[in-house]
Amino acid sequence: MKTTFYISLLLAGLHAVTYGQLSPSYHNGHDPKEPKYHMHHESVATACLKLVPNNADFAFRFFKEVTLEAPNKNIFFSPVSISTAFAMLALGARSTTQTQILEGLAFNLTEIQEKEIHEGFHNLIHMLSHPENGVQLNMGNAIFVTEKLKPLKKFLDDAEALYQLEAFTTDFSNPTEAEKQINDYIETKTHGKNTNLVKDMDPQTVMLLASFVFFKGNWEKPFKPEHTEEREFFVDDETTVKVPMMYQTGRFDFHFDEELSCTVVRLHYNGSATAFLVLPAKGRMKQLEQTLVKEIIQEWSDHLFQRLVRLYFPKFSISGSYEITNTLSKMGIVDVFTDQADLSGITGTPDLKVSKVVHKASLDVDERGTEAAAATAVEIMPMSLPPTIEFNHPFLMLIFDRDTNSTLFIGKIVNPTITS
Structure with missing residues (x-):
């Protein structure tokens, strides 16, 4: 025995x-904040x-x-x-x-x-x-x-x-x-x-x-607490809960994956960490979670572009x-x-x-943090309202370390009001 x-x-x-407010788009292929699975990152042993x-x-x-x-x-x-x-x-x-x-x-x-x-x-x-x-x-x-x-x-x-x-x-x-x-x-x-x-x-x-x-x-730029408001989160067809929803308008690294019917927003922390927020269309979560592999993350990284959006993200x-x-x-x-x-x-x-x-x-996840150095920068807004991305139904949150390309955390948030 x-x-x-x-x-x-x-x-x-x-x-x-x-x-986090995102750094400039890396469509030129040289963004140091891109989480890659390539094996030639010079700064890594x-x-x-x-x-x-x-x-x-x-x-x-x-x-x-x-x-x-x-x-x-x-x-x-x-x-x-x-x-x-x-x-x-x-x-x-x-x-x-x-x-x-x-x-x-x-x-x-x-x-x-x-x-x-x-x-x-x-x-x-x-x-x-x-x-x-x-x-x-x-x-x-x-x-x-x-x-x-x-x-x-x-x-x-x-x-x-x-x-x-x-x-x-x-x-x-x-x-x-x-x-x-x-x-x-x-x-x-x-x-x-x-x-x-x-x-x-x-x-x-x-x-x-x-x-x-x-x-x-710490995100590179925090949400402002005064912009947080109670909004609906649709857990499933039968269940709706109220959540404190943070809000910010700005330029974000963005991609829509047509094959998987999901919206991807990439946010950066100060330092070496980055987060992918992935919002599948309703009814498409199961397909996403069963097909997700590292190659898909890389594909998202390669196709991100900066877009001005109104972003709602729950505090949880x-x-x-x-x-x-x-x-x-x-x-x-x-x-x-x-x-x-x-x-x-x-x-x-x-x-x-x-x-x-x-x-x-x-x-x-909440609003707090240290303002970026350019705290007085003014965002020039177009006359018409930019599109809205609201994380108001189940989504994924993937957190990577950019220096080592490591997958630090993977989360699926089905109901942000349930703490455990």
């Missing part, structure tokens, strides 16, 4: 506090770049699985945090268990070596944890281990060097104290955004692996909390959750398996 341990992953807090297409493939595969499991619910998660945590777990996995984890993360092991994967994640964590220009992005990993279990020094050293792992001794036989120790750590690391993630812990737990990401971005807070063991099993990561698990690289013996994987992410 395998000893089980609990993985508490992806404690992702996203706080998007202001709204080669090892990090090699992960880009694989991490993106994993992100959208995971999104498809989650939307199938919860078709009419809000969804919000951090694919880069899931990938990072399981790549770290692969450090301690052996044989088929390791292969399943890495292939489940969308890596083709005939094209990339395990060593390259770990080096890539090391560079990715380093780059994401040293943001510039006002984006706060913190990533990290922690392992909580019972005193009776002695992880191998090599695993701890490698995990610390590659994944910035912190290790703590925990008394799991006292679940209340163990939960408090872990939850306090996560709450501190996510600046109070993620609380009480771990609960109902099994006193037989011997190890808990936690991975977290916290993001706080949501969080997603998932037990994702079954989701990952469907994606090919199977043995690690069974008695077939081989995690002998962690403890030196093969008597360990993963019992549970928990993921929690949260998102806040």
